[in-house]
Amino acid sequence: MSGKRRISLEARFWGKVDKQQPDDACWLWTAGIFWDGYGKFFGGPARRCLRAHRMAWELVNGPIPVGAMVLHHCDNPLCVRPDHLFLGDALINSQDAWSKRRNVFQTRGNPSEKLSVEQVVEIRRRRNAGESLARLSSSFGVAESMVCRIARGQRRGETR
Helix, strand or coil: CCCCCCCCHHHHHHCCEECCCCCCCCCEECCCECCCCCEEEEECCCCEEEEHHHHHHHHHHCCCCCCCEEEECCCCCCECCHHHEEEECHHHHHHHHHHCCCCHHHHCCCCCCCCCHHHHHHHHHHHHCCCCHHHHHHHHCCCHHHHHHHHHCCCCCCCC
């Protein structure tokens, strides 16, 4: 025996949380973070990397039902405060995001698009008026080939 004291899973987990916030504010995860901004905790029954907010839910409420998601009332991915969390499914998650205007399609359309619909219309108008591909490319920060496809009315990957 090495004389090392084993720390409980709960103590290890809650030791990585900043609860020093006023009133009903978020309890922030202070350890590792996944690429998408959610807290990362190594442990749990399967000894694997878990999202910290899911671990917080399980420590307080028990196992998460299969297919359920742990969602945030506060929309803060680093928050692990149990009363800021609730269970839902993919539909509820989408409805929650939509009601809080967190859905990128509500503000910008397809998130992989570089140009708005208004910009595409403007490119077509200016190209039809004789403006060069090079100048339009520079003005809108896209390749000349993209401007050419837009002016022709082609979609991404489409050839004519």
